[in-house]
Structure formats: structure tokens, C-alpha cells
Amino acid sequence: MNKDRESDRLARLMLLSQQKYGISVQEDWRHESFFRFLQISPSYHLAHQVATGGVQDLANVGHVPRDFLDVVKTYEAFGDVWQTDFWNWWVKRAQYQFGLRCPPRVHRFATLQPGAEANQQSLYEAQACLDQYFSADRLAEGKPGSLVVAVPLHADRATILREVSKLMDEAEHEAGPDADSGQFKFLVNKIRRQTLDEARRVAWARAAAPKQPLYVIGNRVGIAAAYITEEGAKAPKDNRRDLMVIVTSRHLKRALVFSENAARGRFPCSDEVDSIAFDFNKLRSTIIAYRNWIKAELARLKATSNNPLSA
Incomplete structure (x- = not known):
């Protein structure tokens, strides 16, 4: 999404919070970034499965983080991030967690x-x-x-x-x-928007093609233009592919750390955390299900708007 359009969208959303719900929130691109990282966090998804009955007994789960209760608290605050879009998630849940509250x-x-x-x-x-x-x-x-x-x-x-x-x-x-x-507050640090965006895009690309070599993932995302090479046989004495693998792997590690810290209500944060490793096949299924939900919701809204009896 174009950054100017995205900024305008966020401004309208913050205005809605203030005018309709009486909640004052400072416009910040990190709100949507936080939402997107919750969507890819393995720990947050586990908390969702527990809350919705998909997991009945944590003893049957491979690795449960020591601080999983912190993840559960974040889930209780922010809820499902897969059967909703950012706008509705903001209005129904997030604005109350981030905003300056109304007087009791x-x-x-x-x-x-x-x-x-x-x-x-x-x-x-x-x-x-x-x-x-x-x-x-x-x-x-x-x-x-x-x-x-x-x-x-x-x-x-x-x-x-x-x-x-x-x-x-x-x-x-x-x-x-x-x-x-x-009230949830973003951390003040030097983590840049570009770093967060690139890490998340690499994680999504890896989930879309979990069997592809890492250099291919890096090529497709375009995270390091100087290291992009032709797919197929490796040219002799050309180390760009190896460097692309290193850069891509680094972004994947960042994506996991950012998402798992987000699941604990810390964002943006690059601190080490007792995380659940990415299962890219599972993440791929989650992303596909989310995109299918978005398509179905858009179709439903279109059908409703075209139905004269729906007014």
C-alpha cells in the first residue's frame, strides 16, 4: 500500500476513534505493523487455539514457552487477528488498548x-x-x-x-x-519501519514457498538487490547467492523475534524470547485462510450493498 494512502487511512481511523468512541489515539504506523506481526506469531496462534478449543491440553503441544501466560494476556486484550481486517480489529478491540481512555x-x-x-x-x-x-x-x-x-x-x-x-x-x-x-504503549527504540516490513515480508514469502531455497525467497522479496542472481545452477566464484541466504535467514530470525515479542505485548522489540519456532507449512495455511476470509468478506459486503432490501 502506498505510504501516503496508508497514512491517510490511519488518520481517518484515529479520527473515527475520537469522534465516535471518544478515544484519543496518536496516529502511528506501528498499530498496523503490530497487527500483522500478531498474525504470524506461533505463540499467539497457540493462544488462539487454546481460547477457541482447538487445543484442549497443552501437554500435547511440543514446546510451550515459559511465559505463555503473558501471551494469553495479550490474546485476551487483542483477540482474533485472522477472522477480521485491521479496521474492524481496531474499532472492536485495539483502540481500547492503545487509546487514552474516557473518564470512568x-x-x-x-x-x-x-x-x-x-x-x-x-x-x-x-x-x-x-x-x-x-x-x-x-x-x-x-x-x-x-x-x-x-x-x-x-x-x-x-x-x-x-x-x-x-x-x-x-x-x-x-x-x-x-x-x-x-494501556499498551509501543517501545521507544531505533528499530526502523523498513526493518520490520522486510522481516515480515520475508516470513510471508517463506510461508508461501516453504520448500524453495532461501536465496530464491530473498530474490522474490527483493531485500538485497546487489545479491539477486538467476535461479538454477550457481555461477562459479559468485558468492552473491550465499550472501542472499545469509540476509534472508537474518530477516526470518528477526521476524520470529518481532512476532513473538509482539505476542507478549512488547513492540517493536528485538529481545531474545522463549519462542515457538515457525512452522511455515502451518503459517502458509493460516495466511491462505486469512486471504480467503478477506475475499469472502468483500464479496459479502458487495452483495449487501447491491441488495436493495439490506438498507
Whole structure:
């Protein structure tokens, strides 16, 4: 995608977050890069399989990182990155993790009339409000400590307020000091956008052709123009192919480190990490499934827009 178009797209997305959802987020190309690296992280994909029931017992998995719980926490925050596009992922999940939150406010979950039974409809509505609060509103407010109580409407108000105040004091004491909101922040370092983009492109190209020699992968991505050679027999005394293998291998290692750190909420980060190695055949299947989902979703949206009854 052209960088000017991409910047314009991100600007519109940040404006949407601010105007519709009241969340202020600084435009940053790393948001989408983070999304793309989550898509290729082996540990993040394992967390997805665990969350969706694809893996029932981690004892049956070859290697589980020592800090896998950190990956699970990242997955709980950012969710599925394969059955969604970046825009919808941002609106439904990511903006609440990256944005400057709305001020916490009081929420009402249900109102019961005097003498009325709590019927199934009122229970359903209360549960829907609770779900909305826990999955979206509380995230937007920075995950504040909260107290869910039932307040009787037809009692002495002064007494009720004293009781609520006492409950708040007790809850604050149990919760301890105010903790960090959990807002995700990008690391400040010298890792360049080009380095991240090239590493991810090489990983995708390797997944597309897992049996091809590494120099072919490097040729096709064009990561080192000076080392590109004709495919086939190696010319005598020509070491460009060997150099291309070295460069391509280095990018693959970077891609794994970047993606596995992203799965732990650290981005961009090149620190060593207890990672799961790339399975390029599995990654190829994942990428194909994602592209097929995108095509199906575009077809669905087109069909919906062309259907006069859908308005």
C-alpha cells in the first residue's frame, strides 16, 4: 500500500476513534505493523487455539514457552487477528488498548420495579449491559477498580449513601493502590519501519514457498538487490547467492523475534524470547485462510450493498 494512502487511512481511523468512541489515539504506523506481526506469531496462534478449543491440553503441544501466560494476556486484550481486517480489529478491540481512555463514570445495568419479579427478559438485558461494560466500556475507561452493587430505590437515601460509601471504602482497601491502566504503549527504540516490513515480508514469502531455497525467497522479496542472481545452477566464484541466504535467514530470525515479542505485548522489540519456532507449512495455511476470509468478506459486503432490501 502506498505510504501516503496508508497514512491517510490511519488518520481517518484515529479520527473515527475520537469522534465516535471518544478515544484519543496518536496516529502511528506501528498499530498496523503490530497487527500483522500478531498474525504470524506461533505463540499467539497457540493462544488462539487454546481460547477457541482447538487445543484442549497443552501437554500435547511440543514446546510451550515459559511465559505463555503473558501471551494469553495479550490474546485476551487483542483477540482474533485472522477472522477480521485491521479496521474492524481496531474499532472492536485495539483502540481500547492503545487509546487514552474516557473518564470512568457510573453505569446502570438494570432497574427493578417494586414488587416485580426478575423475569428472563430483565435478566437478559442486565447481562447484556454487564457484558458491554466488561468487554468494552471498562476497557475504554482504563480498567478502573469497580464495585457492582444493588441499590434499593425506596429507602432512606442518607442511609443508602452511607452504606454505599462504606462498601466503596472496603472495596478500595481490598483492591489496594491504584494500578496502571494496562494501556499498551509501543517501545521507544531505533528499530526502523523498513526493518520490520522486510522481516515480515520475508516470513510471508517463506510461508508461501516453504520448500524453495532461501536465496530464491530473498530474490522474490527483493531485500538485497546487489545479491539477486538467476535461479538454477550457481555461477562459479559468485558468492552473491550465499550472501542472499545469509540476509534472508537474518530477516526470518528477526521476524520470529518481532512476532513473538509482539505476542507478549512488547513492540517493536528485538529481545531474545522463549519462542515457538515457525512452522511455515502451518503459517502458509493460516495466511491462505486469512486471504480467503478477506475475499469472502468483500464479496459479502458487495452483495449487501447491491441488495436493495439490506438498507
